[in-house]
Amino acid sequence: MNIKCVSVSLLFGSLIFFSGTVFSNTVDQQRQDFLLAEKMTNQDNEGDFVTLSSTLADYPLYPYLQYQWLKNNLSKTDNILAFLSTYKESRYADLLRSTWLNYLADNERWLEFIHYYQANDSTALECQFYWATYKVGDQQLALNAAKRLWAVGDTQPKECDPLLSALALSPALTPDLIWQRFELALKKDNKSLASYVQHLLNKPDQDLAEIWLQIHNKPTLIQDSLFLGGNERQGHIFAHGIDRMAKSDLDLAITIWDSRKHNLVIDSQTARQLELRLALALARARDNRAYDRLNQLVTVDAEAREWKVRAALLEQNWQHVGLALTGLSFEEQQAPQWQYWQARSLIETGNVLQGQSVYNQLSQDRSFYGFMAADAINKPYFLADKPVVMAGNALEKLAQTTDFKVVHELIALDRDLEAKRQWWFALKKLSKEQVMIAAKLAEQWQWDQVAIITLVKADYWDDLALRFPLRYLSQVQSNADKQDLDPAIIFGLIRQESMVDKDAKSAVGARGLMQIMPATGQQIARNLNEPWQAENSLFVPDVNIKYGTFYYKQLLNRFDGHFALAMAAYNAGPNRVVKWLPVEGSVPADIWIETIPYKETRKYVTSVLSYAIIYQQRIQRNALKITKMLFDVRPH
Incomplete structure (x- = not known):
């Protein structure tokens, strides 16, 4: 019908x-x-x-x-x-x-396929479209597209096999294209793809590719001069081996690179990229050679410019910090993060009034760096709470549109995943103002995580009640009291970990509001002398908040009451944090946070600290000062 x-x-x-x-x-x-x-x-x-x-x-x-x-x-x-x-x-x-x-x-209904095909983000369908094009006679167009689809280091979907096989059997697949994909595959550590591509080479090149695979698996082989000669391909192999070795033995990799790089044929782009990666590796390893190495780079990107500032901070050389800050782009210099360090370096080098002026301007920013600046000049925190303003019936009108009625029904039928997919689809059709209303609708439906992300998509940041919900207030307060913690800190952790979504589950299996791994949950249950009630108990807010608060207090005790270290350990694990502690001498907490090697953990710590300050206002407390939580970091 x-x-x-x-x-x-x-x-x-x-x-x-x-x-x-x-x-x-x-x-x-x-x-x-x-x-x-x-x-x-x-x-x-x-x-x-x-x-x-x-x-x-x-x-x-x-x-x-x-x-x-x-x-x-x-x-x-x-x-x-x-x-x-x-x-x-x-x-x-x-x-x-x-x-x-x-x-x-x-x-094999190729003509219909071509007629009804619409380009989207599906590589599988794109491959099928060009295979259909090939089958109906436009082989050149199809093979040109195939070359683009070929030049990746990932294994393409099986739907691409016919098209790429046709390319492999055609003169369009040159040795350079084969080598290109071989190298891209190894950069992605896709050894099975590299082995497949290797067999498309001629016999002498297969032998050279085999050497490359051996060095990929055992980088120390680059020390054997028998593996290397004097052409550009062998220079690429040497550079790849150095890059791989740097992950396990950075000192040896730098020593070999510096002693032999001039004796091999290595194109300038490859050499500059490798110099950049080695310099960044030194910086992340908190090595005192990092600043000089970064300073010698010919080619730099935003990451290198930022790490040059951090390397100078690790030296606590404020002249170097100032120079490194001038190397940032104008847009980068305006970021609160670098404005803070600009003020710090000015004051440390004797330009107190100028530094305080920067602090004063920065204190109007609702962020970790803005709060640090406010403390530095003894000003109150700037929160700028401005709820979304709507017309009287705007919420009801949006809820009655077709797309959002679908969302509501899916929620009613407990189809949460499908409802969220429909929600994000519906948002694409809305104006910025309508997206802000949608965020309020999600809040009304008690979809805290969706409400927060939706407001971000509207590029609106000032509705603090929506962005920092107080759901589970009684559980947070009661568990914070038991562990002698400020409830605002627990809220900060919950907000960062799950955006207050009790059903949140990470790719690695962490569950619930405070994203607890099942194995950690079992251990906490033993420590609390409680029976373990299975992995899904971590989705129960009462259980999750109790376990997460207990675990954070354990970390706080392990790291001598240092809030930032405990937060970093909650995210990256305590063993990594121990490795990041100074070997000798104390490091100011703000410098230690700024030089955390992992971008995710660096952002995590600054976010939780700033969220805690915001949450203390939401729960009408005034006990926390961000700088009082951040004493110097001492050697372990």
């Missing part, structure tokens, strides 16, 4: 009989009917499905239901085309199109 006919059938009566049952148009009944019809999408029962689904034509999830049925009935071309036309604005149109295009490719 044509889908348009199914939709129209509802116009002829509001009640339809199915298997002797009368279906009403109440929302509760529609939800039950939807779930029943959904079960039929995987059954060979078209007549009953069509009859039942026709009663749901005005139900928000009707397109979703039809999509589920059609993706199991891909031979029904007319129905699919009708759906793509009728529901072209829905999220399910693109999903159905992709599924149907795969079906057309599997059945």
Whole structure:
């Protein structure tokens, strides 16, 4: 039956009989009917499905239901085309199109595939499109595209195999292209792909590629002069070996590179990139050679410019800090982070009034660096709380649009993942002002994480109640009291770890509000003399907050009450933090934080500290001063 006919059938009566049952148009009944019809999408029962689904034509999830049925009935071309036309604005149109295009490719219906293909971010579909182009006769266009799809270090989807195989059998695949992908694969540590590409080379080049693979696996082999000669390809092998060795033995890698780089044919771009990576590795290792090495670079990027400042900070050489700051771009210099260090370096070099002036301006920024500046000149923290302003019925109007009615129904049916996918799809159609309203709608629906991310997409940062929700206040306060901690710090951790999403789960398996790994949860349960109640207990806010607060207090005790060290350990693990401690002498806490090797952990610590300051205002406390939490970091 044509889908348009199914939709129209509802116009002829509001009640339809199915298997002797009368279906009403109440929302509760529609939800039950939807779930029943959904079960039929995987059954060979078209007549009953069509009859039942026709009663749901005005139900928000009707397109979703039809999509589920059609993706199991891909031979029904007319129905699919009708759906793509009728529901072209829905999220399910693109999903159905992709599924149907795969079906057309599997059945070698190339002309139809080309006609209905629409470019998206799917590499698999792009490969199938160009294979279809190849099959219908435009081989040159297809092979040109294949060369672009070839030149990556990742394994492409299996749908690309026919196109790339055609390229491999054509004169268009030159030895340079083969070597290019071989090298890209090794840079991604994709040894299986590199081995496959190796066999496309001629015999002498295969032997050279084998040497390259051996050095990739055992970089110390570059010390053997038998492995290397005097052409550019061998220079690339040497540079690759140095790059690999630097990950395990940086000192040896630098020693070999400096002693032999002039005796090999190495193109300037490769040499400069390797010099950059070695200098950055020294900086991240907190090596005292880092500043000089970074200062000698011919080619620098934003990362190198920033790490030059950090290397100077590690030296606590304020003249070097000032010079390094002048090397930042104008845009980089305006960032609160570097404004803070500008003020610090000015004061440390005797320019007190100028430094205080920078601090004064920076203190108007609601951030870790703004709060540090405020403390430096004894000013109150600047919070600038400006809630989103809406017209009286703006929230209701948005909630009643088609896309958001779909979201609401998916939430009602406990389809959280599908609801969030629909939400992000719907946001793409909205103006900036409407996205701000959507953030308030998510807040009303108690979708804290979604509300926070949505407000970020609107580029609006001043609605503090929305960005820093107080859900689970009683649990946070009670557990903070038990562990003798300020509740604002626990809120800061929760906000950074999960954006207050009790169901959050990381790629590595951390769970819940404070993102606790199951093994850590088990250990905490033992420490608390409690029975372990399985991994999913970590999604229970009471359990998660209790365990997370206890764990943070353990870390705080381990690191002598230093809040920043404990926060860094919560993110990166205590063993890494121990390695980052100074070997001798104390380091000011702000310098230690700025020179944390991991960007993620550096951002984590500054975020939690600033969130704690904001949360203390939200819970109407005034006990925390950020600089009082940051005493000098001593050797372990």
